Amino acid sequence: MPAPKNISVLFIEDSPHDAELAQLSLERNGYTLVHAEQVFDHDGVVEALQRREFDLILADFILPGYSGSQALQDACNLAPQTPFIFLSGVFGEENAVNMMRSGAVDYVLKQNLGFLPKAVERVLDEVNERRRRLKAERALREIEVRARLAIDAARLGLWDYEPPSDTLIWDERSRAMFGLAADTPVSMALLEQLCHPEDREALRLQVQRAITQESDSEFCTTYRVLREDGRICWIETRGQAFFEDGECTRFLGVVMDITEQQLATQNLKRLNETLGERVEERTRERDRTWELS
Template sequence: MSPTQSWAYGLNEIRFQAGAEGFSREALSELLENVPLAIAVTLGPQQRFVFANRLFRSAMSATEENLIGRTVQEVMGKSYTPDIGVLRQKVFETGEPQGLEGYPIVLTSGTTTYWDVKLLPVRDGDDRISGILTLAANVTERVKARSEAEIKAREVALHNERLALAVEATEMGLWEWNAQTGETFWSDRQKDIFGLSKGEPATYEFWHSAIHPEDRERVVSSVEALSDPRSGGQLHIEHRIVRPDGELRWILSHGRMLYEIVNGELKPARLLGTIIDATERRRNEEIRQLLVQELNHRVKNLFAMTSGMIALTARMAETPKQMAEALRGRIEALARAHELIRPAITGTEPTDGETSVEEIAQAILAPHINRDAPSSMTLEGPAVRIGPKAATILTLVLHELATNASKYGALSAPEGRLNIAWRQGATLTLLWREENGPILQGPPATEGFGSKLARRSVTDQLGGAIAYEWEPEGLKVRIEVPLSHLND
């Protein structure tokens, strides 16, 4: 039976093609009544029902008596939407079959069912369209399953978004390595840490070459050990990498090897993990260690300077009272000088406001001045104002030079002399010159911590330079600072 040439005016007048003679109305009715499709026929421009099988009537919650002769809109009620009306009118006018997927029908019980609907034209003996044949399949379970799948997909997507947000907040890189195929996955953040562009593939070879040569054997051995299930499959390692641009970074890597049973044995399957860029933390640790060393260095220097001031004051004072007063003044001056360098050794912000090179030099040398005798120190130079950061660094450097001079140089001997001179041209040039102190035998075998700190402070923070000349008659130091850094 052709679906486009079935009924003319109703069930009693269905015309069958050749070979269908003898098929009774009762047999046809019984067949259509029990097929697992909802079937209905409407005729005329008003689209009135002339036939509907049991499944169609059930879907409409209607009896045969309440359905035959009524229009589609009357029978469907609220389930009749403009969409279905447009499609039915299009079938009636053009003769082209139309369809809907997952069309909702609300039962009188309030339950919603879903149907795939096919609308086919019904033609009369003159091949004119006189009605519409409706075929509908109940797809409620499919729609519900799809809806549940979509809900789960949205939940998974939301979970992934939350996970991505959490990973982004922690700035972790994600990676995965297939131990059987060698395939490697790196997240964008992982590639960024390693200096790999997003479009470039991540490979085992790139990872291997990126590991710092001094750490490579240790890291590779740790990863290879995970192939043995007895290792526990856990990876926790911190090491250095070298990016393609030559930058060195520290990373902290955590991973877990997943195993699967192959031929009755546990075999490595996939290695999953994360990395965190630990470069800043390592730098902060180095700075803290440097500060601890600096603190120890300063404490030792303070004891040495205090001991030297006591000895100097004892030689010059005539009475205990005079010695106490002189010593108190020097210790107070030492405290003021130490306060000037506090920001440099604690990492705090320097005090706001400018000062001058002369004011700094006077504050630093005050603890070493014997006010009861002619000064053995001279200061020469123009008025040069400098900003708080530059002042802090210059104070630190001069304090280090004065400390060493009081321990080993010109300020440790009664006849010793010290001259500090500065001039301002293309750069600020400061000259430190010691004389008449202990005879120097050349530069020390190793550079002390204080000298290293002074050099790093001038070069790294002020963009300048510092040079030492260890002449027999005394130490000479030349410091140059670009004018662009003086107001920092």
């Protein structure tokens, strides 16, 4: 016996007896109708769908002063995400096909009521899968937004390289770091050209190793760039290569201008060297003074 599944159902049906039989069929197959409501005309359908949300709509095709096709149109307008199943005593293949094309998800005959639970199960599984997918997509969008905010706050540039097509993409901030205009075509060849001659070969080998040797470790390298305005900038690049069947299909990451940090480090190193020389000189003077005394 399957575990109970709580659902709310709107019956668009003029026969209370038929609605009750459909409800019993669902309950025997593990469904618990936490809310079941029966209407049979336009006003009833509109009022019910405006008042609350349903997990499922079951509708007859022949209704007094109304019709299943009109009910389907009203449901599509008011509750487009709610699955709509026809449960009718009237069958016509062309009629069923037309209703499915208009938005119904299934067409079950009342004389084959045993098929209803399976149809409902299939439809609700599809709805739940769609909801999970939408939830995952929303979560992914939130992650992307947070990542973008973090990247903007850190003033990082984004790059994306596809080795199979040798396509390299830089965002606006990356181009600015390398001193390029927004419409300048970029490529790995251009990156090597901009790289300082003393760092060029090392960068080439590191990139080649990253896209040919599958690894979970992060790619990280630092190199100098010769800008068109004559400035020398230090760039730090971090990224990750992704492989399929042993072949790198995508290599992407971020770049950061670390020129200020490098200059500060070099100045500090020179200062330490100068202080060391001064200390050594003073030590020598002190030793000479001691020897003379």
